[in-house]
Amino acid sequence: MPTPRSRWLALAVLATSMLMTILDGSIVTVAMPTIQTDLGFSPTGLSWVVNAYLIAFGSLLLLAGRLGDLLGRKRLFLAGVAVFTAASLLAGAATTPAILLLARFLQGVGAALATAVSLGILVTLFTEPRDRGRAIAVFSFTGAAGASIGQVLGGILTDALTWNWIFYINLPIGLAALVLAGYAVPADRGVGLAAGADVPGAALVTAGLVTGILAVVTIEDAPSAVTLGLGGLAAALLVGFVARQATARTPLMPLRIFRVRAVAGANLVQVLLLAACFSFQVLVALYLQQVLGYGATGTGLAMLPAALAIAVVSLGVSARLNARFGERAVLLAGLVLLMGALGLLARLPVRADYVTDLLPVMLLVAGFGLALPALTALGMSGAKADDAGLASGLFNTTQQVGMALGVAVLATLAAARTDRLRAAGVTEAAALTEGYRLAFAVGTGLLVAAFVVAYLTLRQPASVPDGPARSAATASA
Template sequence: MSTTAPPVQPSRWAALIVLCAGFLMIILDQTIVNVALPSIQEDLKFEAADLTWVVNAYLIAFGGLLLLAGRLGDLIGRKRVFLSGLVVFVLASLWCGLATDQTMLIVARFVQGAGGAVTSAVILGMIFNLFPDPRELGKAIGIYSFVGAGGASGGLLLGGVLTQALSWHWIFFVNIPVGALIGIFGIRLLQNDSGLGLRRGADAVGAVLVTASLMIGSYAILKATEYGLGSAHTLGFGALAVLLLIAFIVRQTTARTPLLPLRVFRSRSLTGGNLVLGLMLAGMFSHLFLGSLYLQLVLGYSPFEIGLSFLPVSVSIGLLSVGASAPLNARFTPRWVAVVSLVFIAAGLALLGRAPVGGDYVADVLPALLCLGIGGGLAFPALVTIAMSGANPEDSGLASGVNNTVQQVGGALGLAVLATIAASRTADLLGEGKDQVTALDGGYDIGFATAAGIVLVAAVLGAVLLRPQPQAAPTLEPATVDDGVKPSV
């Protein structure tokens, strides 16, 4: 009697490439638009104040839907959510590229942000389910971190090339063939999962409350630099976001099928890891914004020179996250790798805070950027590993959504606070009679110093709150399983 061989399982590493390609497309889109803004403004006749909505419409939808999308992945299947978000993102990209007026582009960007959130919210959860072996998982998270770092810097370069060689429309059109390829390979290579079922968490009221809270909160943070942190506008929308979040939490304690089971936050690893990660990004995210302004307005660098100046950060993050993070986490545990790396990040920010007027790149800027690259390349994979390790497999989509939301909100809130502090200090120095360049430099100095303090707080909390991660147990699986193919018996 003949027997049928078991079906060959798709390679986990090939599936990782698909997921990282989707993540790269989303990251690129978040940065690529910034380069094209002047061309968009000229073509569609945007006023300066309205132009910010080309970016903000995307970020509000993106930040508001991450948590909901992550939970939906657990309930209806992460592959289904990933591919659905990808379809929305690609179609919205086409809509953006075809935009002929301001309203059309802003609405399309909002829809694109929603698609980006749905796609990216489940990626981490899928990676953690693909790689149960801690050593393989460390390598996978390193690759994921490398893609994030490369995408953030690569978007600026790609955006400039497409805008200059073709037109701003092509920064959106390029997503169509790329997204189509990701979808085709995703259908074939990603694991099928049915999910827990909507009956396990179909809380419509909770979904509305948390989405509204995060969207309004994102809006308040994004506009804080325009209105001021203490303005009635910021405080009013911020208070409304907090009230909606409180209502959501109360709802989750009483709902029969909560959207976000609060039990997940009992995990010290998940809660502590996300808290430390959020503080890290709140401080570190400022180096691109304030650092670019310092190089341009104080040292007189051109946009191209600024892009080259930040390459050491991207290269360091890429090399360390792929090559060194996994073995270091296995040797010293992610907890201590994260703590030491956070000290490196704080040192880099402190060094930037000492960069003077007329500073030299090699002496005053490069050492700081190398510290940031080393710290970021090791801290991010370690903290993501800690945060995600605290979730059960059935909650991995939710944990992924929480992690992505923390990254988005932490970075945006930190930037709003630090930019406001820097601007206030610059205004004070101008009032004291300092010249423009000296006043700007003084503002950036206090911004970087504050950022360094935030990251040092994160390091202390990491040492206190995060539990030591267990060492990886020896695997008894044969080496042939590395490619995801199950041996036949």
């Protein structure tokens, strides 16, 4: 049995790994102009510095979660951190676009292996409701605030050193995580490949997610026929995957997990929530740079109050509120605050004053620090011990899908609105602002939909059929 000290050390390792992978998704954005100049990327090719990571990360999460159940979650976590760390070294040393893109894809593979099993490890380590609530709050904070921290750190490293250091910084972190995880994370044997080695199902879901994410990230650049074709192929592959899971003797993703209202509802809410909130992260940064003229470091610092507000709420009060009022009530309250934040952004002026127009938004984003820990507890509720990795992989997969869809769709809406206004003779700043305002209004609508789904589906967390396991939500309510 792990000691209390080793459990909290294990949480620190899991949270650090999570922070490292989330940072890597955002830290690169502020360095992309420098990377383009140094390595000779074309404007279209440059987007694949982000897309290569996103495709590998998002498409492998579900498969990685199940492999954790079969082969052992600690083993898969260590493998993921090792792959991610080695790929970071390759990325930092890249001298051509091809090498950097290969390294970014491998980083995504490592991130998927480590992230997919992290929640599964966490919920098996912390079984007491109050401790589990605190642990989930810490873990959720690293994901919620990581993108903001990444933008600040990326700007500082790029300005003070070179872009290579946005990747090299992962080396000491990754090596320390490997050493500490070997000591603090308890070993588990897994149930063995024979218990769920659904190779056809794995091929279908991985191909379907790769194709679907590829369709999303090419919306802006590819012809509409290509995007629609990729989307149709992705849908066909995922339908085939569901059909396979309904008939396979050892399914990769037992469909019984979706019979748990809390699990199914929480994953749908997460897609809507992340689609709205990750677009906030990206589009506000673009507004600050393209309309208000902020630099890379200034943009990161301007976004910092949001990260601090999330930290105070998620680490300071969310666990106590969840224990007192229940995860559902706290989630709904967080969604209301986020609606207020995006609603204010939908009225953003062209010449905004940071203190009066943007700082209130950054503070209202604290609602994310309420919503995400509660949603994470609900998303993991009812999972059997043998399915903890599966539930973790599923929850992380819907997280990536939500972020990818939100950025692609809302950024496309903003760009289309801006182009129409430019053609009508509107000034550049005004056209950009109107485009962002439309995106934020749509994002507000997504949060309203998330609120309705949460209200209707997350009434009573239940256990997974054929293997009840008490959820954090049920135990602490």
